[in-house]
Amino acid sequence: MMKINMTILLGILLLMSACNVSAQQTYAHPEALVETAWLADHGQDANVRILDLSTQKVTYDQGHINGAFFVNASEWLNPNEAIRGQVLTAAQLETLLSRLGITPQTTLVLYDDNRSLMATRVFWALKF
Numbered sequence: 001m002m003k004i005n006m007t008i009l010l011g012i013l014l015l016m017s018a019c020n021v022s023a024q025q026t027y028a029h030p031e032a033l034v035e036t037a038w039l040a041d042h043g044q045d046a047n048v049r050i051l052d053l054s055t056q057k058v059t060y061d062q063g064h065i066n067g068a069f070f071v072n073a074s075e076w077l078n079p080n081e082a083i084r085g086q087v088l089t090a091a092q093l094e095t096l097l098s099r100l101g102i103t104p105q106t107t108l109v110l111y112d113d114n115r116s117l118m119a120t121r122v123f124w125a126l127k128f
Contacts, residue, residue, distance in 0.1 A: 051069055
């Protein structure tokens, strides 16, 4: 049984390594992603906000994308919810976004230092 599982795993790994596709072909929604060249060209635009959602401010202080604002992960969580870790209500989210100068016309660039977990969570909170 172990030999069969290893063969299947090896086959999957070989198949994955044989695939050579571009990032635009790989992602279901490439329009939700920006390239570093785009960020270099537009990062200072008035309608662009770059948010560093790293887990600790010391990470931001050690180095961040030029023009990025540090927003602590806890600021996106509702302190009034009985279940820990729930996102802000619509009204709380509106207050936070307003404080950050974010409007419906703002293009947000989100990143963090934890495999994009917080950036993804904020993306989905804003999407819905």
